[in-house]
Amino acid sequence: MAAIQAEPTSRDYALALDAADDLASFRDRFVIPDPSLIYYDGNSLGRMPAATASRLREVTEREWAAKLIPAWPEIWNAMPTRVGDLIGPGLLGARPGEVIVSDSTTVNFYKLVHAALDARPDRPVIVTDRDNFPTDRHVLEGIAEARGVLIRWLERTNVHGPQPADVAAALDDQVALVTLSHVAYRTAAIADMAAITDLAHQAGALALWDVCHAVGSIPIDLSAAGVDLAVGCTYKYLNSGPGAPSFLYVNAEAQRELRNPIWGWWSLPNMYDMTLPSYQPAPDVRSYQTGTPSILALAAVEEGVKLHLEAGMPRLRAKGVALTEYAITLFDRWLAPLGFRLDSPREADLRGSHIAVAHQAAPTLWRALNERGVICGSRQPDGLRIGLAPMTTSFADVHDGFAILAELGRDLTVSHGVGNGR
């Protein structure tokens, strides 16, 4: 990128970055009714692609209304594997046939944890970290209670999250499963997937990764890292819509060893064969389905994923790095002097596409930001989470939102003397 003459804090600097951004035109592929709204929550609910609206109309009118039930065998039955094969090889480094779209992340996580523990019956310990996403922690607590196994918690020491050495120290021949998030939902810290998976395998354990905040924000190579199992979200960076179904990954070797604990009819080789005397799962990743999937939701997933494949992960990652680097530059100039703390790694290669900033008046600031047309995440007690989805966030969005946050922070410091307390 050519050197920019303007000062990083000037709006011209942001406009020059936008002018040089070869992904800028992707913003036009989304429905954005209010262009002045600054949206820092694309890592929580991605914006709506324009193609999704027409696709949903097509599925409702030409498929559901016009074809009715014959559309199942003709079109819909294959969608979970078809969309899985777009996500797997395209965004996860998986081989075809290792990913399927079904259920929610929570349910998929539950299925794969049970499956992993069933495959290691003489090992009563699960390793995870205290800062893992609540649904992961609570599902593990419930499974631990139901099965009488133990959770060995990795305690967080800093913004960089669990390190290979922390995992190594928690491993022994009692551990069945190591499960962590690839990108931490709060700090955006990237965990070393390959090193940690390798350590788990050396100890005889399986590795299950939650890639909810990684997919669509950083390149992932599950095959190269030797990962056994993974789950992830489509409604965040993948722009698939509110409550869009999740995907799960079971690598080909693990498919031979593990079994979905929910024996639903969609896990059969042919769900229409109702004469089977007893359960026999499909010989492939379809065995990880449970019941009837939402076809409208799956169609929306396909559109969101196609946009990401078109943009390509290398370009999306480069833009995500540039956006968070720029945000941290503005943080240092404007927010650090007002008593804000950066709660994310400063090293770009150890950080996903969002940053967390902390301030003791964060809840007040969050409400004030909302009133000024800046939507971001709030994390109790003192955190603001700023998601910079690469496909739909401009550098001007970063500039303008940070300028507003700095203004609000200065007002607080002046009126209440708040901000330098920590």
Ligand SMILES: *Cc1c(COP(=O)(O)O)cnc(C)c1O
């Ligand atoms: C968003 C998120 C989930 C969401 O789970 P749902 O079942 O879709 O509600 C799970 N894990 C992580 C790490 C997340 O960031």
